[in-house]
Structures are given as structure tokens and as C-alpha cells.
Amino acid sequence: xxxxxxxxxxxxxxxxxxxxxxxxxxxxxxxxxxxxxxxxxxxxxxxxxxxxxxxxxxxxxxxxxxxxxxxxxxxxxxxxxxxxxxxxxxxxxxxxxxxxxxxxxxxxxxxxxxxxx
Numbered sequence: 064x065x066x067x068x069x070x071x072x073x074x075x076x077x078x079x080x081x082x083x084x085x086x087x088x089x090x091x092x093x094x095x096x097x098x099x100x101x102x103x104x105x106x107x108x109x110x111x112x113x114x115x116x117x118x119x120x121x122x123x124x125x126x127x128x129x130x131x132x133x134x135x136x137x138x139x140x141x142x143x144x145x146x147x148x149x150x151x152x153x154x155x156x157x158x159x160x161x162x163x164x165x166x167x168x169x170x171x172x173x174x175x176x177x178x179x180x
Contacts, residue, residue, distance in 0.1 A: 094128060094134065098177065101122060101143070102167075102170050105170065122143050125144075126141045139176075143166060143173075150166070
């Protein structure tokens with residue numbers, strides 16, 4: 064009976080470590096705060112004379128933070144940073160408006176993943 068209990072406990076502990084690997088990360092208020100700042104910065108980008116510089120700097124900071132934390136949204140945020148860098152090179156007003164919508168979608172995807180944690 065004791066042997067069976069030891070085997071059961073061993074199996075259950077191994078299962079806990081495997082489940083923890085795939086379990087969502089705990090909420091990180093610093094990361095979420097940076098995402099809110101990115102959303103606010105995106106709202107201020109005016110497509111008449113776009114200045115994406117602040118967006119590039121802030122997204123670089125959040126991209127590195129999510130990478131170091133090994134967050135599941137790291138690839139999305141890295142893509143947001145690459146997108147902001149492309150947009151900072153300039154283009155037409157239509158290009159800027161499309162770029163703002165794309166960036167907003169990436170921010171919304173991260174927000175959906177992080178809210179409720």
C-alpha cells in the first residue's frame with residue numbers, strides 16, 4: 064500500500080511540473096503598463112506628419128522585457144516593434160493609417176492575452 068502511494072505521489076509531482084510549463088504566466092503589472100503606454104502613444108501618432116520615434120523606443124523596451132521574461136506574447140511584441148521601425152521610415156498618409164490599424168491589432172492581441180491574469 065505504501066509503495067502504491069509513493070508511486071502515485073511521484074507521478075502526480077511529475078505531472079505538476081509538466082503542467083506548470085504550459086500554464087499561463089502570472090500577471091506582470093509592469094509589462095501591462097508598458098502596453099498601455101504603447102496604446103496611448105499610438106493614439107498620438109498623427110498621419111499628417113507621423114513621428115513613430117517614441118513608439119519605436121517604447122516597443123523596443125517592451126519587446127526586450129517580454130523576451131527576457133519568456134512571455135508567450137514575446138513574438139507578437141517583437142513583431143510590433145519591427146512594424147514600428149518600418150513605419151518610422153515614412154510613407155504616405157494611407158500607409159500610416161494602415162500601419163496604425165496593424166499596430167492597434169497587435170496591441171489588442173497582447174491585451175486580450177494578458178487581461179484576466
